[in-house]
Amino acid sequence: MRSLKREILASGLSALKGNGNIEPHTYEEVETIANDILEKVKCRPQFGIICGSGLGGLGDLVSNKEIIPYADIPGFPVSTVPGHAGKLIFGDLEGKKVVLMQGRAHLYEGYAVQRITLPVRVMKLMGVSVLIVTNAAGGINPEYSVGDIMIIKDHFNVPGFAAVNPLIGPNDERFGPRFPAASGAYDKEFRELAKQKAKELGYDAFVREGVYTCLGGPSYETVTECRFLRLVGVDSTGMSTIPEVLVARHCGMRVLGLSLITNKCIVEHDSKAFANHEEVLETARMRTNHLQALAAAIVKAIKI
Template identity: 45%
Template sequence: MVFQLSNECADYIKSHLPEELQQPRVAIVCGSGLGGIVNGLAASPRVVLPYESLPGFSVSTVVGHAGKLVVGLVGDNRVPVVLMLGRFHFYEGHDMAATAYPVRVFAQLGIKTLIATNAAGGLRSGFQVGDLMVLNDHLNMPGLVGFHPLRGSNDDRFGVRFPPLSDAYSLELRQGVRTALKELGISRNVHEGTYAFVCGPTYETRTEVRYLTAVGADAVGMSTIPEVIVARHSGLDVLAISLITNVAVSVKPPSAHSAVPATSMEDGMANHQEVLDAALEAANDIQAVIVQVVNKL
């Protein structure tokens, strides 16, 4: 069913594309507030398709997610790409496979590379708002307890039943980010690390932050990993970049028996507007890096 539906969706997309865009090579998923990546596309040709028109696509309900697919050309080499302006989240009520359905469509389009961006909370000591983290591993918390995008019968036309994920994040693409940063002269802090995927929509408690840090996570967020898993299952190479939009609070809360003012409970508390503001500030750098990387693919 998914194979047939995703193939139908791919055919629908191709039917709306001019010849120059018929064979997109890269898919880019734009996270919260990062839709400005679309500004890296050439002005024409460019095709915009709302999610509502695409067979099998869900509708994004999150502020900062435009809910449309944009197909265009990137860089001096005019590389054809597909941009997802907004993604689907498990916390919105979609099942895990549905959150990654667009990646199945990308595979049917013949796309070979997925670039996923997201907004994330920093866990590692020293992370600051505005830093970038290139993923080199992940911790799939929902997947460990059964909420997995590959749960159910396997369709061998997509990939094998038990795909390995030890090589999930392409070394070549990660090296490409480093090269792009040097070429562009971008001084923003860029790290590599492990992203912990949690369901949301609540931000983490202090104890949850300490737990995730203790088991090796460097940043935490509510997306991306289902897309990565399905991409690897379908044979796509993956690059994923987190923008650190807040620093997660890990210190224990003040005791009711202490004289600390109650307002200290709000210190460092995360909010979605903070995420969008940080994304807006960093958007130009992320856009430039992605354009530079894609232009060499």
């Protein structure tokens, strides 16, 4: 049986090397991966949490941990970026069964968009119905400060304009409809709950609500790109999250998104300031305890 599983995965994943739009995993392939993982852990998660750059410390809050490195999961994309540990952590968080992704893969690492979103579909077939996504992002909104936490209310899918969308390819109705709506992707009830918990924790001064976008990366945005994003109503920008959210919504999951503003985007030509990944990780370390507390309070309050 084990060798058969490996053969199924190998045949389905052989084309998933490099970028580009290719056929997504079949339902059976995802089901095989999900079942293979569930055979290794006792936890049966209802919540999924994806941790962005430097935010894997959320895993410290999980008790009764069961840990599986991504490298031990056939077909799983393995992150190559500092601040992304590359582990699945199963366990209990505030009385809820969770699976936490300590790091994610990105388009700029050379993975096809269908592959970087594979973990979300695997979560769905493991029983997850609520997905919380976090990321490190640059502040486009001039009123935002480094260290702010932004509750995502909507997104602007720039890669989608160039047909980089994880839902491209044959559609299996067992996952979701051919033409899913993306409006309302970020659950209004969860957003209101997040604002309420932020207030209770005394975080009002640095918790915002706004619009997120992702660009392909790995280069940071130019001045002109930042000015354009500001013009169209974007508040923060990163290099992840949107593909995962699209797949989660396609699967019928409810989604909450949180961005940690780790740097201010440069909007003046000839500025001597430059964005860098070290700044991102340093800000994540500075604010990680607040983000952990907020995420835990939200998980505790959500009723499934």
